[in-house]
Amino acid sequence: MPDHGAPACSLCLFHAVCGVAATAPTPASPGTRLRPERLRLRTGDVVFRQGRPALTVYPLRAGSAKHVYQSPLGWRQVTGFSLPGDVLGLEPHEAPQHGAAAIALQDSEVCAVPVESLRELMVAPAFRIAALAVMRRNAERERVLLVAVGSMKAPQRLAMLLLDLAGEQARRHGRQDGTLTLAMSRADIASLLGLTLETVSRLLSRFASVGLIAVRQRRLRIIDPAGLASIYAGLEGGAQRPAREGNPGAEFARDDDVPEPGVLVAAESPPPAVRREAAH
Amino acid sequence: MPDHGAPACSLCLFHAVCGVAATAPTPASPGTRLRPERLRLRTGDVVFRQGRPALTVYPLRAGSAKHVYQSPLGWRQVTGFSLPGDVLGLEPHEAPQHGAAAIALQDSEVCAVPVESLRELMVAPAFRIAALAVMRRNAERERVLLVAVGSMKAPQRLAMLLLDLAGEQARRHGRQDGTLTLAMSRADIASLLGLTLETVSRLLSRFASVGLIAVRQRRLRIIDPAGLASIYAGLEGGAQRPAREGNPGAEFARDDDVPEPGVLVAAESPPPAVRREAAH
DNA sequence: CGGCCATTTGATAGTCATCAACTACCGTGG
């Protein structure tokens, strides 16, 4: 495995087929070898806009980005953040246009891989599997977000995000100390979570005052991960419980399907039970 | 084009390749010909559960269904409703397991198409395009829902759903009178929209009292579509405006990308403007 | 006809958005 310049490259979807080795150009390479162009971005730069033809995908080498979706009626919302190793613009379902805009949250660096190259690579089963897995992960992320925004209280949502960011941080650099730098503004966080920036700010302060975290501006350290997880699970304060899903009819078996965890903060604390279904 | 038994068949993804013609079995058929098994469902029946292997897809011939997603922590939420012509269990990204459960909202009927058949069909460009388009549409739906739940008020969300249901209704049967039967309970609607069933009930009553709709139990008629659209757009009461997306830096061009409308209620009323971006 | 569930409606309180200052930070330019 070549170890390319940026540490994030080892997590990149294209890592195995990328020819931008810091070492030798990898002479006789069997399969496709990418020599992607590199682009530098400055804070606020738009990598691509929603609706524009998806001609290129952009593996993120360094920095970070946000994805902004605009609904048909003009409502905008941040749908996610990307960190080094993620691939910006990787459209699911072979969508011909970008489904959302991508904007650099800080000075960043991306590679530019033409979709034709991507298409070629996709015929290789191994790569294809990996790419599809990435897309599935993204989709799952959005679903978790939907549920969070749709049925969890503000503190839970924020706790979720913090734990997620910490997890991603750990997955990249090995850092286990909960130190992280928020590349995004309070407004971005608020948009993602369906809150206002004031609420986000207040909650961060509250979390800090209770000793869960330490924050100063965009510098944040998680002091009590278990406490945050507890809040995320809704065990704090108001005794939140997963909403029963008021369906009328009956369901066959009564076992609960345990969805595979792992996306957007692993389910450490067991679901607070209360999982009844109306019997037939 | 064969006209199969159910009227919804003409909208089915598999329509062109389906051999279940009410007429003759279509003797010498060139490409793949499906003879899908048919299944009857009763209210509340689980078509498939989240996490279970996705071995079959179920085109919905008659009736309706809801999709229920359970997050890793056990929170459940309705993520969408399906009407005749939709395909239940069509997993994006070739997911090997169902990403959500599907539950019949009423006595319904589905076809059962093995995924192997689906895979075979997917090699045909025409079918492949169509299938991907369906998946994209589903994904776009969820995004619109995310934005709605994340940043719109309760009345807007409900108005959106009603308009959407009416639109789907019209797309199937030609009925242009806004008469529709809500197959789902108030709780299901509430879950989808991130509200409580009481709020849904109250809003329906309020809509009715203002003459926008007429409701009696699950019987509903849209009297003033424009009024609902106006509420959806947020032009009523509180002067809602699409939230500015508080991003810090600059953006290159200043033109707004107009996303292709059409999913989950077309954008009839133009976005209320106010689309400024911070200059650099 | 009785019982059960879905739905409606009311009363009340909690959460969070909104409006409004105020403070901290950052980069620029004197």
Next chain:
DNA sequence: CCACGGTAGTTGATGACTATCAAATGGCCG
């Protein structure tokens, strides 16, 4: 180097919007 302006972030006061709790009503099925 320090003053300045502007943006990001914090904090407070207030109230709208909705969730929550609690009945009451109405339908539907057996």
